[in-house]
Amino acid sequence: MLNPAALGFMGFVLGWQWTGLRLVLGVLMVFGLGYAVNRMVTPAQAMASREALSKLIDEDEPGTAFSCWLKILGRMTLRLVPEYIVLVLLLGAACAWLFPHIGPDIGNDFLWIVLFAVVGMLFVIPTAGEVPIIQAMLSLGMAAGRAGALLMTVPPVSVPSLAMLARSFSSKVLVFVAVAVVLFGVLGRLVAALLF
Numbered sequence: 001m002l003n004p005a006a007l008g009f010m011g012f013v014l015g016w017q018w019t020g021l022r023l024v025l026g027v028l029m030v031f032g033l034g035y036a037v038n039r040m041v042t043p044a045q046a047m048a049s050r051e052a053l054s055k056l057i058d059e060d061e062p063g064t065a066f067s068c069w070l071k072i073l074g075r076m077t078l079r080l081v082p083e084y085i086v087l088v089l090l091l092g093a094a095c096a097w098l099f100p101h102i103g104p105d106i107g108n109d110f111l112w113i114v115l116f117a118v119v120g121m122l123f124v125i126p127t128a129g130e131v132p133i134i135q136a137m138l139s140l141g142m143a144a145g146r147a148g149a150l151l152m153t154v155p156p157v158s159v160p161s162l163a164m165l166a167r168s169f170s171s172k173v174l175v176f177v178a179v180a181v182v183l184f185g186v187l188g189r190l191v192a193a194l195l196f
Contacts, residue, residue, distance in 0.1 A: 001026035001155050006128035013131050021191055022151055029184050040173050080164055087160040088124050116146045117185030120153030130154035148192025153185035
């Protein structure tokens with residue numbers, strides 16, 4: 001959300017007003033959700049996470065910090081990469097089903113905005129990948145509200161990231177973050193529709 005390179009790229013491609021919108025709402029999202037999630041995690045959950053990490057590191061095994069890091073990287077790669085690939089392929093296949101035809105005739109209807117916010121939160125897009133998507137949408141004459149929704153929901157979370165974090169955070173925390181990101185997308189829509 002606050003990646004300086006992505007914000008600069010956005011400013012040159014979309015205009016600095018979009019960067020300002022992302023920056024203001026991004027600061028609220030990052031620090032607000034960070035604070036809220038920190039308050040939601042109980043001391044027992046934090047202790048369980050530390051114990052799981054110490055088991056993963058296996059401190060009794062001899063080796064340097066670099067060799068321990070390589071072992072953890074190998075274990076996580078074997079577990080997470082296949083999961084990530086499958087989820088990205090499934091989401092890519094669902095994209096054609098979710099968006100058979102979207103054109104400029106779709107305005108700033110609230111239902112469409114919520115749909116864009118939810119879909120933006122679910123899909124995996126590379127860093128700053130939302131910028132050309134939003135640029136294409138705006139050049140096709142689509143309403144600024146939908147662009148504002150995607151601007152706030154594409155970068156922070158996705159289905160694969162939520163699935164990967166499911167072993168570290170409770171489902172209550174993950175659902176809270178997902179719903180909050182969608183709400184920030186709706187807020188981004190409201191602000192974009194009023195200002196642009």
